[in-house]
Amino acid sequence: DAEITQSPRHKITETGRQVTLACHQTWNHNNMFWYRQDLGHGLRLIHYSYGVHDTNKGEVSDGYSVSRSNTEDLPLTLESAASSQTSVYFCASSESLDRGYNEQFFGPGTRLTVL
Amino acid sequence: GESVGLHLPTLSVQEGDNSIINCAYSNSASDYFIWYKQESGKGPQFIIDIRSNMDKRQGQRVTVLLNKTVKHLSLQIAATQPGDSAVYFCAESRYNQGGKLIFGQGTELSVKP
Numbered sequence: 001d002a003e004i005t006q007s008p009r010h011k012i013t014e015t016g017r018q019v020t021l022a023c024h025q026t027w028n029h030n031n032m033f034w035y036r037q038d039l040g041h042g043l044r045l046i047h048y049s050y051g052v053h054d055t056n057k058g059e060v061s062d063g064y065s066v067s068r069s070n071t072e073d074l075p076l077t078l079e080s081a082a083s084s085q086t087s088v089y090f091c092a093s094s095e096s097l098d099r100g101y102n103e104q105f106f107g108p109g110t111r112l113t114v115l
Numbered sequence: 116g117e118s119v120g121l122h123l124p125t126l127s128v129q130e131g132d133n134s135i136i137n138c139a140y141s142n143s144a145s146d147y148f149i150w151y152k153q154e155s156g157k158g159p160q161f162i163i164d165i166r167s168n169m170d171k172r173q174g175q176r177v178t179v180l181l182n183k184t185v186k187h188l189s190l191q192i193a194a195t196q197p198g199d200s201a202v203y204f205c206a207e208s209r210y211n212q213g214g215k216l217i218f219g220q221g222t223e224l225s226v227k228p
Contacts, residue, residue: 042218090158094214102214106158
């Protein structure tokens with residue numbers, strides 16, 4: 001069955017280190033999204049991509065970057081981790097029948113702790 | 116778990132009762148409204164959506180009502196079961212925004228056996 005996976009599921013790192021969170025989907029979806037989830041804020045969009053080599057900034061993109069070299073993967077990189085980036089990170093993907101809304105499918109999440 | 120468990124509105128219902136979860140939205144230009152369910156330790160899961168030109172949509176045991184006059188969205192769950200215990204999020208999307216979702220803060224539903 002097609003799915004979306006994230007790795008690692010849990011990560012502890014230190015302030016200033018570079019961290020990369022992986023997201024892999026097997027639906028062949030063109031659209032992929034990264035969100036963070038914090039107490040009191042729901043899910044907030046970090047970056048998103050509509051296809052290979054396309055990336056866009058979301059609501060809370062500072063300190064994060066993404067790259068899209070193939071359809072299946074959208075890794076999220078924290079260039080220099082900060083304690084404020086301690087959060088749970090979710091990746092999602094959707095079809096791109098058009099540029100409108102299509103159902104997003106979410107991965108299981110990565111819990112990141114920055115000490 | 117991964118879900119937001121504190122500082123959320125909470126709703127506690129008895130098993131078998133109907134549940135109503137409410138959501139207020141601010142953008143009258145939104146084209147779609149979506150409800151997601153998030154169980155502890157898991158990612159959000161799609162429940163049901165509704166276009167902005169509709170007032171009501173029904174699924175299996177769930178109904179979404181949209182009141183554009185007061186910018187209010189509700190999710191009704193019939194015969195609530197223990198497996199319905201989760202955090203429920205509403206989200207909105209605009210057609211010309213490339214499928215991006217804007218999420219509300221969520222409501223935690225607790226079902227008492």
